[in-house]
Amino acid sequence: MDTETQHTERDRSSDREEGPRSVLSGRLPDRLSRRLAGRSWRGPGLLGLACAVFLLLLSQFVVQPFQIPSGSMEPTLRIGDRVLVNKLAYRFGSEPRRGDVVVFDGTGSFVREAPERDPVTGLLHATGAALGLTEPADTHFVKRVVGVGGDRVTCCDKGGRVEVNGVPVDEGYLHPGDAPSQVPFDIVVPRGTLWVMGDHRSQSRDSRDHLGEPGGGVVPVDKVIGRADWIGWPFGRWGSPAPTGAFRDVPEVPEARTPGGGHG
Incomplete structure (x- = not known):
């Protein structure tokens, strides 16, 4: 039996078997990393947008x-x-x-x-x-x-x-x-x-x-x-503006009073 021939065939066979693995181990992680990178930016971006919209609605109505x-x-x-x-x-x-x-x-x-x-x-x-x-x-x-x-x-x-x-x-x-x-x-x-x-x-x-x-x-x-x-x-x-009791003794005006815009 030609041992050299056997070794050559075995080497070629191993090359064929390892070829796809090298493709999977090389290209696929690059694609996955790009997808993961896109998702990692998308999540905080959407969260930031949602927070901004929430704050704007809060400031508009509350x-x-x-x-x-x-x-x-x-x-x-x-x-x-x-x-x-x-x-x-x-x-x-x-x-x-x-x-x-x-x-x-x-x-x-x-x-x-x-x-x-x-x-x-x-x-x-x-x-x-x-x-x-x-x-x-x-x-x-x-x-x-x-x-x-x-x-x-x-x-x-x-x-x-x-x-x-x-x-x-x-x-x-x-x-x-x-x-x-x-x-x-x-x-x-x-x-x-x-x-x-x-x-x-x-x-x-x-x-x-x-x-x-x-x-x-x-x-x-x-x-x-x-x-x-x-x-x-x-x-x-931090805190509330100090309350004032300056107007506590001011009487209310009857509704019957007709307000005038005069000034002097």
Whole structure:
């Protein structure tokens, strides 16, 4: 028997047997790795998208972060604070009360119309603002409710204080050193609207500054986005804005009163 021939045949046979194995061991893992890599990216990507959609829906209907852009509400709210606006606060028949800190759309009252934006830029800015990552729209404001529909709000009495329905209000939330107002005014707030002012009166453009404009300085209740209930950022300021008892002695106005828009 030719042993050399046997060895040659055995070697060729082993080559044929090992050939497919080398293909399986070489190419198949590459394909699997590519598929696995695609799946590994797809999972976190879908999860991130779902989280973003959830946050946008949450901010649209329940609670929205709002970045404080100015010092008009100091010391209650400071520049850069992120407050969480409770959008359900006035959804079920409740209305803003004196002393509430509210976020509202000032279109038609504090600004005549919304500024035009490039659609893409506007969408990106709106998304960032909804997540509290950028400053709010130019038409959105945060102020404190001082008068509700039917109230007569005047300034100032002999002690330099704001009066609501004839009762002087001790506004302990004001910025230290600020007067309640340097501008005298006397207005009966129309039903369905609010008279709002900043806590840092010398740095706030509020209802006082818009008295002579078409909106009369008051904000329609249906333009209120929500109540600023919590400070979520920075961590050192976690908590709710301090409640105020400044308006506890103010009497309610009978529904029979016909509100006028006069000011003096």
